[in-house]
Amino acid sequence: MNYGPLIFLAAFIGLSASWFGFVLTPQIQLGRAQQATNTVNTAQLYPIARPGLAQEGLEVYKANGCFYCHSQQVGQTGTQVNFILTEIGTNPVAVAEGLLTAKVGLTNANAAGLSAGLPKTILRNVPIGDAKKAAKVTRDNGASGTVEVVAVGPDIARGWGIRRSVAADYLYDSTVMLGSQRVGPDLANVGARLPDANWHYRHLYVPRSVVKDSAMPAYSYLFKTRKIEGRPSPDALQLDEGFAPENGYEIVPTDEAKALVAYLLSLNSSTPLFEAPVTVATAPAAPAQTNSPAQ
Amino acid sequence: MNASCSTTPSAAENDSTLRVIDASCRPPLVFLFCGAALWLVVAWAFALIAGLKFHSPNFLANCSWLTYGRVYPVSTNALLYGFAIPAGLGVGLWILARLGRTTVVQPWIIAFGAKLWHFGVFVGLVEILRGNSTGFEGLEIPKAGAILMFLGYMLIGIWSLLTLYVRTERTLSAPQWFIIAALFWFPWIFTTAHLLLTVFPVRGVTQSIIVWWFSGNLRFVWLALVGLGAIFYLTPLLMKRTLHSEYLALFTFWTIILFASWNGIPQGAPVPAWMPALSTVTTVLTLVTLLTFAVNIYRTCGNGCSTGQNPVEGKFIAFGSIAFVIAVLMSIVGLLRELNPLVSFTWFTVAQADLNVFGFFSMTMIGAILYITPRVTGFNWACSNKAKASFWLAAAGIVLYTVSLAAGGVMQGVKLNNPQIAFNEVSRASLMPLRMSTLGQLLILTASVLLLWNLVGVLVRIVKAQVNPVNANSVAAAEVKS
Numbered sequence: 108m109n110y111g112p113l114i115f116l117a118a119f120i121g122l123s124a125s126w127f128g129f130v131l132t133p134q135i136q137l138g139r140a141q142q143a144t145n146t147v148n149t150a151q152l153y154p155i156a157r158p159g160l161a162q163e164g165l166e167v168y169k170a171n172g173c174f175y176c177h178s179q180q181v182g183q184t185g186t187q188v189n190f191i192l193t194e195i196g197t198n199p200v201a202v203a204e205g206l207l208t209a210k211v212g213l214t215n216a217n218a219a220g221l222s223a224g225l226p227k228t229i230l231r232n233v234p235i236g237d238a239k240k241a242a243k244v245t246r247d248n249g250a251s252g253t254v255e256v257v258a259v260g261p262d263i264a265r266g267w268g269i270r271r272s273v274a275a276d277y278l279y280d281s282t283v284m285l286g287s288q289r290v291g292p293d294l295a296n297v298g299a300r301l302p303d304a305n306w307h308y309r310h311l312y313v314p315r316s317v318v319k320d321s322a323m324p325a326y327s328y329l330f331k332t333r334k335i336e337g338r339p340s341p342d343a344l345q346l347d348e349g350f351a352p353e354n355g356y357e358i359v360p361t362d363e364a365k366a367l368v369a370y371l372l373s374l375n376s377s378t379p380l381f382e383a384p385v386t387v388a389t390a391p392a393a394p395a396q397t398n399s400p401a402q
Numbered sequence: 403m404n405a406s407c408s409t410t411p412s413a414a415e416n417d418s419t420l421r422v423i424d425a426s427c428r429p430p431l432v433f434l435f436c437g438a439a440l441w442l443v444v445a446w447a448f449a450l451i452a453g454l455k456f457h458s459p460n461f462l463a464n465c466s467w468l469t470y471g472r473v474y475p476v477s478t479n480a481l482l483y484g485f486a487i488p489a490g491l492g493v494g495l496w497i498l499a500r501l502g503r504t505t506v507v508q509p510w511i512i513a514f515g516a517k518l519w520h521f522g523v524f525v526g527l528v529e530i531l532r533g534n535s536t537g538f539e540g541l542e543i544p545k546a547g548a549i550l551m552f553l554g555y556m557l558i559g560i561w562s563l564l565t566l567y568v569r570t571e572r573t574l575s576a577p578q579w580f581i582i583a584a585l586f587w588f589p590w591i592f593t594t595a596h597l598l599l600t601v602f603p604v605r606g607v608t609q610s611i612i613v614w615w616f617s618g619n620l621r622f623v624w625l626a627l628v629g630l631g632a633i634f635y636l637t638p639l640l641m642k643r644t645l646h647s648e649y650l651a652l653f654t655f656w657t658i659i660l661f662a663s664w665n666g667i668p669q670g671a672p673v674p675a676w677m678p679a680l681s682t683v684t685t686v687l688t689l690v691t692l693l694t695f696a697v698n699i700y701r702t703c704g705n706g707c708s709t710g711q712n713p714v715e716g717k718f719i720a721f722g723s724i725a726f727v728i729a730v731l732m733s734i735v736g737l738l739r740e741l742n743p744l745v746s747f748t749w750f751t752v753a754q755a756d757l758n759v760f761g762f763f764s765m766t767m768i769g770a771i772l773y774i775t776p777r778v779t780g781f782n783w784a785c786s787n788k789a790k791a792s793f794w795l796a797a798a799g800i801v802l803y804t805v806s807l808a809a810g811g812v813m814q815g816v817k818l819n820n821p822q823i824a825f826n827e828v829s830r831a832s833l834m835p836l837r838m839s840t841l842g843q844l845l846i847l848t849a850s851v852l853l854l855w856n857l858v859g860v861l862v863r864i865v866k867a868q869v870n871p872v873n874a875n876s877v878a879a880a881e882v883k884s
Contacts, residue, residue: 124663278606319826322830
């Protein structure tokens with residue numbers, strides 16, 4: 108018997124299975140995703156499309172292959188729930204006793220100094236049920252406190268974001284460039300982390316003028332050096348000694364550089380979402396030593 | 403002609419049918435292989451430029467055409483689309499013709515397809531340098547180049563299948579199954595990716611999922627199908643034995659079809675969690691592919707593995723087989739729960755990818771080209787010493803390149819995972835291994851130049867023989883014509 112057609116059919120089905128799995132199914136699951144208000148606490152609409160100049164900047168980012176060295180996806184290894192006591196009320200003893208009897212993870216030593224230095228985190232890394240129980244106990248005893256949800260992980264600790272990146276963050280980008288390498292730092296939230304446009308211009312023109320020993324090449328072709336005629340341009344780069352052009356000349360960004368910086372500043376995915384919850388108000392600020400300009 | 407060339411066809415296969423079959427492959431194979439060799443040199447020249455930027459970030463930085471983000475994709479695309487695919491198509495065509503015991507149908511149409519493909523790659527690479535990349539890793543060549551490449555592929559693919567159709571040996575053997583599946587699978591993944599990414603772009607992160615699926619299928623499934631097909635055909639031929647088990651080879655085939663086609667979605671990607679999970683499980687299952695392949699080849703070689711009598715093309719193929727095993731192992735190890743955070747986003751992934759594309763596939767193809775070209779053209783290599791030198795250079799180069807990048811990648815990953823270490827420190831620490839890998843790139847570039855030199859030598863002799871057949875000094879060429 109000739110098994111040829113049978114083998115052919117089986118191989119065809121075998122290979123096409125992955126097409127159904129990774130091409131068709133994601134379209135069914137995510138292809139019709141819409142802007143939504145499934146944000147936690149804020150009821151803000153998310154995601155929002157980037158403004159026009161930033162959309163153009165995405166093309167510059169793509170054309171120059173920035174994504175070969177910079178990823179745009181933040182990961183987290185877990186979520187931590189804390190309980191913060193904000194007010195102790197009139198009966199600190201009752202609050203402390205209530206929390207101890209509720210067995211939410213408060214130690215006797217901590218219970219003793221409960222009222223000092225408020226607001227403070229009295230329960231760290233506890234199950235969400237315990238934190239909620241603690242909130243109820245404090246409320247019942249005339250005190251108040253909040254349950255805080257924070258993301259943890261090396262990326263978060265580096266200040267690259269306050270929560271992990273999720274599918275919704277990329278909804279309105281065409282050409283999603285998640286990147287696969289971290290030769291340079293992650294840029295998923297660079298707009299939140301480094302909001303100064305002038306810093307970005309200086310960094311693109313001579314990276315080493317703002318980050319010591321940077322391995323990034325200079326993108327000087329995105330800038331023009333021109334003779335100052337009359338008044339200097341308001342766009343001209345304010346460069347430090349040693350990087351500045353000779354007297355009578357100035358460095359101005361081209362339209363491409365302006366678009367690219369607008370795009371970088373628009374990179375911000377810190378809105379808390381149902382699928383990536385995080386408490387915004389008390390989120391830790393970015394540690395100074397990572398990615399920020401060297402001192 | 404150099405008498406010491408090891409590539410002389412043996413007396414055993416001086417069978418006139420085989421000679422006629424080989425001769426019919428000449429036009430398409432010469433075009434496919436010469437273009438491929440040229441792209442191989444381009445690929446490693448650009449890789450070297452990209453690598454030098456880690457020695458001095460401002461090297462050639464003032465020119466937008468030569469910025470890292472354009473030079474690097476040119477090198478990866480030239481290697482994958484310029485060298486690997488045309489070389490694979492040429493070797494595949496030759497295997498189909500030989501195993502089917504038939505001459506190639508319309509060889510000049512396939513040769514034209516080869517030209518079209520190479521021209522498409524050229525257009526695509528120039529577009530990338532001009533800043534018109536699609537922005538999808540592994541699929542950077544924009545529409546203009548991709549359409550030409552696709553048309554070229556269809557000419558090559560359809561006439562390769564027609565060659566299969568008219569075969570006189572009706573029973574299909576394992577290498578043919580590998581090649582046939584690859585011939586069908588490439589247009590499917592290539593059109594899917596281009597239609598859904600550049601023509602009618604899908605939304606949001608589903609773009610990335612399609613890129614991963616495409617890239618995984620091209621780099622793992624397609625390359626493994628063609629590469630292992632060639633190894634399963636050539637190893638027994640070189641060892642003058644039969645394949646240990648045809649059934650085991652078919653089992654390898656099925657595991658590639660069923661498991662490898664799901665690989666590629668990285669862990670921790672911002673997509674629904676079932677996708678990376680499924681991808682991880684199936685990639686780990688390709689351990690079966692690897693084991694069945696290794697056992698089959700080891701048993702085929704038997705004690706011949708250690709005799710040291712291996713001709714240079716056999717060395718290339720043996721290196722490719724070992725590199726395949728290591729590259730797949732690296733991808734599996736990199737997915738383990740404890741190790742994944744240490745290797746994702748690092749140079750380790752680059753080392754794995756390049757070991758697969760160059761160490762496994764390209765080395766196997768170079769071996770096959772060295773074996774096939776003298777038989778197809780009737781001209782022996784000008785000097786087999788050049789082939790030997792190119793083997794040692796390429797092997798040393800890819801080993802140095804892979805080892806330094808893999809080790810550097812793990813070091814980089816360990817530091818990335820410790821937020822106490824400032825990012826500047828992390829990138830500074832990976833500079834040393836990166837600079838060592840540049841030396842590897844230089845060695846591979848030299849090897850590629852030697853291969854191109856050899857092929858151009860053959861090309862020149864073919865042209866001379868055509869222009870002035872009386873003065874052609876090659877007896878073999880006259881035999882081919884008869």
